[in-house]
Amino acid sequence: MKMRFRCSQGHVFDGNEDTKVCPNCQEALQLDNCGAIQLYRMGNMMGMAVGMGIYIDDTPYGHIGNTESVRIVLPFGEHKIHVTHSTxxxxxxxxxxxxxxxxxxxxxxxxxxxxxxxxxxxAKPEEMPKM
Ligand SMILES: [Zn+2]
Incomplete structure (x- = not known):
């Protein structure tokens, strides 16, 4: 499962269930009381290969490609999801x-x-692509 993290220094990076530290600054991630938003970008006939930008609570969380799915690790609580595209x-x-x-x-x-x-x-869990 591809998981995306953001350390307290603002580094956004991808990892998996075993990721415990930021590869950029070696900081231990705060993973207690965290859940995740699993975001799936559905295939689109407009065929835009350009990445969509992900913002959670107005903070950038990297990009998501066409038909890609990423699980973004976040603390429990409310989160606003904003997604942008070049157009x-x-x-x-x-x-x-x-x-x-x-x-x-x-x-x-x-x-x-x-x-x-x-x-x-x-979406329902079964709508997510297999990874
Ligand atoms: Zn870091």
Missing amino acids: TRKCNDPVVTLSAQEPIAYMKCHLAAMGFKIQVDA
Whole structure:
């Protein structure tokens, strides 16, 4: 499972379930009381290979490619999801809540409105691609 982390120094990097430290600054990650947003970028006939930019609570969290899925590790609580693309910065900006009871929010995103908006919607776990 591809997982994305952000250390307190602001380094964003990909790892997996075994990742415990930031590879850039060697800082130990704070992983207690954390859940994740699993974001899946649905395939799009507009065939845009350009990455979409991910922002959580207005903080950049890297990019997501076409048909890619990434699990973003975040502390429990409310988080605003904002996704941008080279053609648009409009997004419906959903807010999700991660908790011990529901640690993972499954979300899917795609270009909508003829490419002029990015729509991010709640999804079911079975809608996520196998990894
Ligand atoms: Zn770091």
